[in-house]
Amino acid sequence: MNLRLVYLHRNLTRNVRRSLLTCAAVGLPIMIYVLSMSVVHGVDKFLDNSAKQLRIVVTQKTSIVNPLPEGHRKKIEALDESKQRLTSVCGVQWIGGQRENDPTPLSVMAADADSFVSTMPEYELTQDEIDAWQKDRQAIIIGSGPAGQLGWKIGDRVSIVPTLPPYRAMEFHVISTAPKAPDNQSIFFRKDYLNEELKKDGFPEGQVSFFFVKCATKKDLDEFREKIDAAFAGSLDETRSLDEKTFMNEFIAQQFDLPKNLAILSGLTVFVAIMAAMNTMSMNFRDRIAEMATLKSLGFSGGFAFSLIQTESLLLCSLGGLVGAIVPFVVFTYTPARDFQVPLIQTLVVEWVTCMKALGIAVFIGLVAGVWPSWMAMRMHVVRALRNLE
Template identity: 30%
Template sequence: MQLLKLIARNPLRHKLRTALTVLGLVVATLSFGLLQTVVHAWYAGAEGASATTLVTRNATSLVFPLPLAYQARIRAVEGVSGVGYANWFGGVYKDPKNFFAQFAISGASYLDIYPDYLLGEAERAAFLRDRKGAIVGRKLADQYGLKVGDALPLRGTIYPGQWEFVVRGIYEGRRPDTNTATMFFHWDYVNEGLRKISPRRANQVGVYVVRIARAEDAAAVSGAIDRQFRNSLAETLTETEKAFQLGFVSMSEAIVVAVRAVSYVVIVIIMAVMANTMAMSARERLSEYATLKALGFGPGYLAALIFGESLLLALAGGLLGIALLFPLTAAVGAAMGTMFPVFQVAPATLPLQVLAALLIGVVAGIAPTLRAVNVNIVDGLRSIG
């Protein structure tokens, strides 16, 4: 009990230095958590992918489309229970700065494959009836103040022209990490326009999304689909939805690696600051440690005293940083809008922050502990700090 009192009181002997040290630890753990959250947001699409969903695209490149006629042939493959398709639209809403994902989809067949998009029956029916109808996610609707019945015009970039849509539904996410920052509308409506302005681009789709009955059949079904179109003018590559999403992440892998590296560099820097603080404290108390040794207190007691103080400071800063991470993440996510559709603290981030704080405390306490344990009593008593 006496040891715990000493550990608790020692940091208060230099309140300003202790406060600045804890503040540095708060900034470090907060920065570490936020950067880890950015990395998690990058991988959110892959982590939320369904094991029973496959994606079929053009084997040459994603920029090349596939014939619309492939849908029936894919649906006939054994093990396939549903097929939909989607096209990236890339339109501009009012201002080029208003970027958000827009997909022209096959309608009911696409929505059936993604049950995590929760849409009321009335809204779903209204969307399916209206060829100009669109549905938007809750996050997207909140950001732009959209509500059911609003007009939502887009200026096409990939598909030129002015396209008029009407919001027929706002979907919610079944899980907290469900993407609710996307707009969906009917490919049939876009396809009709293409037949008039660019007939050669009509009746083609970007990707097919394929639902399978069992996740363990993914490899077999993927191979069967691709064999159907081997040696055709548009060969296919079918992969799991997770692998498809990771393909996008790999394009910016250098950025992800850099962000992750910076998060650990922050910990190393604050570790050095913390070690310096503990070294200063040990130097000032050298005569006290020598006195304790003269009174018969062993090396274990001194080590517990120093490591206890170091861990106390590290945990105080770490826990405060963790507490502040949630409101900061919410604020940053709101400021970025739809840039990161899913931006929330991952469960794995919290133990990493605690582990980082403990590591800082342990490493910072090593040098001063060795000095205190090995100090000669006479030399220590002669020391004036």
């Protein structure tokens, strides 16, 4: 084998423990980057799917916390009596909830029974499920996330205690786990059932948190978004209409701003990796000052010394990066971990493009980490180095 390659290889394996720790110091941040970006892409996909659905989300103008009257639905439908452009309107009331004696929060919503199926076609309910939804007042559709987590399946009778009124356990019949729904966390039941329960306990009924308005085209969506708000302008319950992607984006940002926080986390870990790799390469150079000086005395140029340290840094970091990128790809593609579920994202999908980007970042870390010690090696004065004055 070429002596240069032999020398490079031996340098990499000269201090195996240090090399392995450096690989890990780069590999782990790269792994965090890959996973973080996969979550971010998952959220992006979720939002893209929301955009595809051509839905307007109508909320109370001042805050999503303030409800709208159910009666708004008829006024919205009246904006297109042909139902060719506004194909369906579904009122939804968020009530949250949890199982009895289980603090795990659930995202439970009551939806208009007659228009839910046509407004939310991406749930791809079977005909049996649709029939069950329409016939059974206590029907409930559990997202595949909580269904898997809580072990709920079709046919089960389940009990949920809402976070909002009526605040007491409500009984439901599971009619679907919506395995094809892009939003795998939400739970929907019929609004008429909620209204009855609210009436029983004397709570005000006939309110919704927001309306989903299904449009035929993007043009309709843009046009009716403004028309809806104009229709309620000046009323006691003015509205704010957004396309669903914008609404979801705002909602996510208000809740935890996951993409932004993950991007910051990734940036920090990459910075830490650079520091760790730079420290190792500096130690490697310090250990070899006499050796570098000898090479230079033999006639090797400063450029050779630079390339020797820089290549070592690149290889070390790339190796760590390769492991850090490949491990999550393999684990989340070929092992049972591929079923791992993240809120909003059905499953965590690690794409090879993300892995390639991560590898690019590892190469960048190697380049940056190696520059300073490589520069020192290049500029090192042979005589001073041999006298150990450096």
